[in-house]
Amino acid sequence: MKTLRIALLGFGNSGKALAELLVDKQQEIIEAYDCKVIVTAIATGSRGIVLDSGGIDLRRAVSDITENGAFSEGTPGLETGPELLGDGGAEQVLARGDFDVLCELTPLNIKTGQPAIGHIRKAFARGAHVVTANKGPIAWAYRELRDTAAERGLRFYYETTVMDGTPVFNLAEHTLKLCRVQEVSGILNSTTNFVLEEMEKGVPYDEIMRSGREKGFIEADPAMDLEGYDAAAKITALLNVLMDADMTPDQVDRKGIEDVTPEQVRALTAEGKSLKLLCRGWRENGRVFARVAPEAVEKTEFLATVHGTTSVVTIQTDLMGRLSIVEEEPEILQTAYGVFSDLLRVITE
Ligand SMILES: NC(=O)C1=CN([C@@H]2O[C@H](COP(=O)(O)OP(=O)(O)OC[C@H]3O[C@@H](n4cnc5c(N)ncnc54)[C@H](OP(=O)(O)O)[C@@H]3O)[C@@H](O)[C@H]2O)C=CC1
Numbered sequence: 001m002k003t004l005r006i007a008l009l010g011f012g013n014s015g016k017a018l019a020e021l022l023v024d025k026q027q028e029i030i031e032a033y034d035c036k037v038i039v040t041a042i043a044t045g046s047r048g049i050v051l052d053s054g055g056i057d058l059r060r061a062v063s064d065i066t067e068n069g070a071f072s073e074g075t076p077g078l079e080t081g082p083e084l085l086g087d088g089g090a091e092q093v094l095a096r097g098d099f100d101v102l103c104e105l106t107p108l109n110i111k112t113g114q115p116a117i118g119h120i121r122k123a124f125a126r127g128a129h130v131v132t133a134n135k136g137p138i139a140w141a142y143r144e145l146r147d148t149a150a151e152r153g154l155r156f157y158y159e160t161t162v163m164d165g166t167p168v169f170n171l172a173e174h175t176l177k178l179c180r181v182q183e184v185s186g187i188l189n190s191t192t193n194f195v196l197e198e199m200e201k202g203v204p205y206d207e208i209m210r211s212g213r214e215k216g217f218i219e220a221d222p223a224m225d226l227e228g229y230d231a232a233a234k235i236t237a238l239l240n241v242l243m244d245a246d247m248t249p250d251q252v253d254r255k256g257i258e259d260v261t262p263e264q265v266r267a268l269t270a271e272g273k274s275l276k277l278l279c280r281g282w283r284e285n286g287r288v289f290a291r292v293a294p295e296a297v298e299k300t301e302f303l304a305t306v307h308g309t310t311s312v313v314t315i316q317t318d319l320m321g322r323l324s325i326v327e328e329e330p331e332i333l334q335t336a337y338g339v340f341s342d343l344l345r346v347i348t349e
């Protein structure tokens with residue numbers, strides 16, 4: 001039986017949900033793929049690192065962090081200390097960890113995509129495959145990372161970066177062969193869609209953010225969502241992968257919902273409209289352009305039926321016309337599944 005050794009950079013909402021899924025599905029993976037999957041390294045930003053080549057006890061790690069906010073003393077391979085704060089822990093895991101696949105699950109840095117891009121470069125330099133949920137690297141350095149992986153014969157998968165485990169990139173890669181993507185649009189950020197809809201219902205802002213945080217979809221820095229950065233990163237990632245745009249998020253004409261008031265939202269409701277943060281990307285005179293902005297849509301339009309944390313992406317192609325993929329009310333399990341399904345691709349492809 002094969003063994004696949006995984007390093008997790010980041011053990012927050014998605015890292016913990018992935019760990020639980022790996023435990024739940026361990027036996028099924030063995031039966032289906034004759035492969036034992038173990039996590040041999042975990043890095044966090046403030047809680048130290050765990051390095052254990054024999055496989056970390058994931059159930060204990062999840063319950064420690066969830067219940068006590070720290071790995072318990074006596075966890076085999078636990079290291080803490082000021083030098084491991086911030087990116088120090090990830091650096092140690094990348095230098096000393098014993099892994100075949102790196103899972104990049106650190107927070108989005110929309111300004112540069114770092115330190116996640118550096119993490120992925122180092123993993124490739126060590127000959128490790130990479131699965132990322134962090135969209136920064138796909139938005140800022142997709143072409144370079146894709147080409148490096150290909151040159152080295154390594155896998156580089158990123159399905160979770162847009163719409164969790166919904167097959168968007170996989171669908172295009174595997175089922176739209178030789179289709180040319182001409183335009184991409186959609187509602188790609190759950191937080192803003194949720195916030196606008198709760199505002200429409202009259203829920204106070206603090207309460208909206210509290211319940212959003214509880215569900216786990218709001219970025220570590222909520223401005224990333226509210227100011228349209230996360231949406232800009234997602235449309236950039238889509239355009240880079242599906243249209244080979246080679247663009248970066250700072251080239252997106254971006255406006256978020258931070259200045260939208262509940263009064264404005266309710267006035268639009270009275271006119272039979274809903275406010276949505278829409279993303280659009282298109283090609284014009286050989287160049288790809290992108291825009292993120294709140295737009296009022298008629299309640300009778302399809303986009304108005306995209307409720308709560310639901311997302312939709314519409315892809316305009318030459319051979320298959322217009323395709324829309326909807327992810328209804330995702331939860332953190334769907335994020336974990338995106339990373340999990342990419343890991344299964346590493347095992348099987
Ligand atoms: N949550 C979601 O619904 C989705 C998230 N994503 C993406 O997945 C990524 C992770 O999201 P999520 O799990 O929600 O984020 P969280 O904020 O819940 O967790 C982030 C984790 O990363 C750790 N961390 C921070 N900086 C570093 C670093 N330099 N090196 C190593 N670890 C670090 C944090 O440490 P500490 O525990 O000490 O704070 C924490 O464990 C983000 O890029 C996000 O955009 C993608 C799709 C959906």
Ligand SMILES: N[C@@H](CC=O)C(=O)O
Nearest residue numbers: 189190191217218219
């Ligand atoms: N913060 C993001 C989570 C996933 O990428 C969102 O709100 O959509």
